[in-house]
Amino acid sequence: MSQKTDPELVALARCGDKVAFSHLIKRHRSLAFGIARKMVGRVDIAQDLVQEALLQAYLSIDRLRDDDRFQSWFCGIVLNVCRSHIRHQKINFLSFEEIMGGMKVDADIFGATSPSPMKVAQEQELYNLVLEAVNSLSPKNRTTVLLFYFEQLTIYEISALLNSSVTAVKGRLHKSRKQLKERFIPLYLEDKRIEPMIQVTVADLIYLPIVELPNSVLNSNSCVAILWDEVNRRFLPIFVGIPSGEAIAQILTETSLTRPMTFQFMSNILQAANVNLKSVRVESLHEDIYYAIVSLDCEGQIKEVDARPSDAIALALLMNSPIYVNEAVMQEAAIQVPSDIENAPTGRGLSELMSYRQQKQQELKKKRQEEQSQLKSREENWETINNLTMKFLFHRDRL
Incomplete structure (x- = not known):
């Protein structure tokens, strides 16, 4: 059974062969676990999420269109399970808008708005084009591209997960970039002509x-x-x-x-x-x-x-x-x-911001003055202590 290819094992798994499915999972489990651990950070949570992805893959294996792409399909399920887990976590971001330097403002702050049906259709079309282009890559190149750009793993991490050399990973990324560039540049130029x-x-x-x-x-x-x-x-x-x-x-x-x-x-x-x-x-x-x-x-x-x-x-x-x-x-x-x-x-907000800045400067100036006052008080105390110490030593020597 271990000598069979992925398409052969998928065909058997569709017929209810649990042994064939277990061989499929055993073959790709390490890659799936590496992706989950990279996304959630904790080993125990990653193991639980991979287990959940295994169940989803087993129940939906009939939906796999291309038997030769079981690895990318299974990894995609793992990614979705991990994203769902992350979305349900309560995470507070500290000054994230400053890090990004340009975040979208929720329209509820200024007034209600929603994307037009045309915009939704355009985004769906773009998604399909990108998916089709990535799927046109060879299986090894496709997996490498997804791990590098989609999962943001480093080249060394990808090399360890795929059991390949760093040179081989760089070569796959270079070939994939070239192929995707040739496919998308005409669409980009056409899009630039349309949108002023x-x-x-x-x-x-x-x-x-x-x-x-x-x-x-x-x-x-x-x-x-x-x-x-x-x-x-x-x-x-x-x-x-x-x-x-x-x-x-x-x-x-x-x-x-x-x-x-x-x-x-x-x-x-x-x-x-x-x-x-x-x-x-x-x-x-x-x-x-x-x-x-x-x-x-x-x-x-x-x-x-x-x-x-x-x-x-x-x-x-x-x-x-x-x-x-x-x-x-x-x-x-x-x-x-x-x-x-x-x-x-x-421009009223501009004046409010400058007032806020002046207020902060005044608070900072006041804080520095207090610190200087405390420092001066400490210096005077130390000078008094030193004088008393010197007097004590002088009188002790005379005695």
């Missing part, structure tokens, strides 16, 4: 003490940048975090500092290298995270760099460069301003 870029301005910054997001609570202060599309009367809210929000606020209010901060330093480097910032584009929205592209003119050569939207927006404001948002992103996440409201975002 909308120029926006930073209309306001809103300070939010605590923000609740689906499945998590950000136990920290947050800041939302409001990108305003004046032509179509839409605004796009993006989480940028307090530090990035304060930096953007300083640029908008033209607040001068004694020493250059991060974005001023970045701007000075670009100018010294004779590099012009042509534009900033909020290019896409994936799993509630915005992705931006910075377009640079390097002495006639155009270079594009991936960036967090918060960093890209701050740099664009500092260097007087235009900011664009992909129309597809605007259609998905922007909020339409009702026609009966005449004015655009007022």
Whole structure:
């Protein structure tokens, strides 16, 4: 039985042969366990989740379309079981919006919105295209791609799981990237021609003490940048975090500092290298995270760099460069301003943020003064103790 191929064992398992199914699981269990352990971190939980995936695979093996792809099908079940387990855990993310530098803001904060049926159909079509492209890879390359990009395992971890050399894993990834690139570049270029870029301005910054997001609570202060599309009367809210929000606020209010901060330093480097910032584009929205592209003119050569939207927006404001948002992103996440409201975002949040910053600076100054006062008091106490000690020693010597 152990000499049979996966398709042969799958065929027998469909007929109710439990021994054949057990040989299938024995052959692929180590890979499944490695994936589960990587996702949940704990060995005992990973074992339970793999056991649950085994049961689901046994009950639904009739749904396997291609008998030669049992390994990827079974690993997919393991992934879904692990994701379901993670979703049910209560996890608090601390300043996650600052790490990502551009999270989608829940529309409930500003007004209800929902994706259009066309958008849902487009996402389903894109999913099918990606799935078809990945499935077109060879079995070994397909497994390697899923582990590296989907599960975010390292090359060394993949090498250990698949019992292959690191060189072999790198070779599979290189071949897979090339094949997928050839397949997707025409679709990407066609998509770029269809979807225009909308120029926006930073209309306001809103300070939010605590923000609740689906499945998590950000136990920290947050800041939302409001990108305003004046032509179509839409605004796009993006989480940028307090530090990035304060930096953007300083640029908008033209607040001068004694020493250059991060974005001023970045701007000075670009100018010294004779590099012009042509534009900033909020290019896409994936799993509630915005992705931006910075377009640079390097002495006639155009270079594009991936960036967090918060960093890209701050740099664009500092260097007087235009900011664009992909129309597809605007259609998905922007909020339409009702026609009966005449004015655009007022900038009131910007003043509130600067007031918050001044309050924090005053609190920090007061804290430093208290620390200095305590330090001075300790020094005076130590000086008194030293004087008394010296007097005691002097009198003891005389006695």
